[in-house]
Amino acid sequence: MRILVVEDNRSLLQSIKQILSEEFEVDCADNGEEGLFMALQNICDLIVLDVMLPEMDGFEVIQRIRSEQIQTPVLFLTAKDSLEDRVRGLDFGGDDYLTKPFQAPELQARIRALLRRGGSLTTNQTIQYRGIELFGKEKDIVVDNYPIKLTLKQYEMLEFMIQNKGVILTKEQLYDRVWGFDSDTTIGIVEVFVHHLRKKMEPFGYQKDIQTVRGIGYMLKKQ
The missing domain is CATH 3.40.50.2300 (Response regulator)
Known part of the structure; x- marks a missing residue:
């Protein structure tokens, strides 16, 4: 949050x-x-x-x-x-x-x-997108009833996408949300983390839901 x-x-x-x-x-x-x-x-x-x-x-x-x-x-x-x-x-x-x-x-x-x-307090709540469940208190994730491991930044990115499912998020929004305005990293890190998220979702068939909106950013939506 x-x-x-x-x-x-x-x-x-x-x-x-x-x-x-x-x-x-x-x-x-x-x-x-x-x-x-x-x-x-x-x-x-x-x-x-x-x-x-x-x-x-x-x-x-x-x-x-x-x-x-x-x-x-x-x-x-x-x-x-x-x-x-x-x-x-x-x-x-x-x-x-x-x-x-x-x-x-x-x-x-x-x-x-x-x-x-406002329904925004997810730090101690469970949020869900299709077969993906994020357990906010523990920062655990279960996909189709199978627990998987994400880094904290990967978790935060996926959480933000689920909170805004169906909405186009710019690379700048994702960068500022996950890394913060004062981060020393570059915005290119967003593409790297999206790639990693897709790889983690690929065994379950959800990688295509993380859609690229050319020239803008990404959107989480059923393909």
Whole structure:
């Protein structure tokens, strides 16, 4: 699971990252424009979004996100605690609102609640695609009732594809989702891992379901 945190106070940003990194992969941005760019990649499961940001405030960020039909849950995290601000944030498409100062357990609990509500919390759940079952808590995979071994990155890529079955995923989306924005690897690693996934699925006949969309990326769909 991947969380995007957009917060201009760098000390608080690092504190939130440290808190959430116990459960999730965390990407960070310290201004609205950078946060918007990262959110529009549509690779995150949830966004923690401050309101008072340089370059572009949180209200404008969420308006732009929602205008692109991206429905990623958004938790506003801000010192602005007036009723008008809370209502405005929710009306723009926010899903929850937490004011500063806050306690780490409440932030974690609200994030888990939003992910459960959106059906995105797969870390402790089982997800399925045809005869493929992924057991999130153990990171185990069973194909046609036969357990197979995947590396963690292979598992994360397959999980992301299953979560978005029938949807075209660009190479950039897969790269940013699995390796992160700050990775030192190159985007060519995506093709390598897709090749490995297909080889793992080949004995069961599912390799053709990982379809190449020429010039764009890949899509998981029954051939």
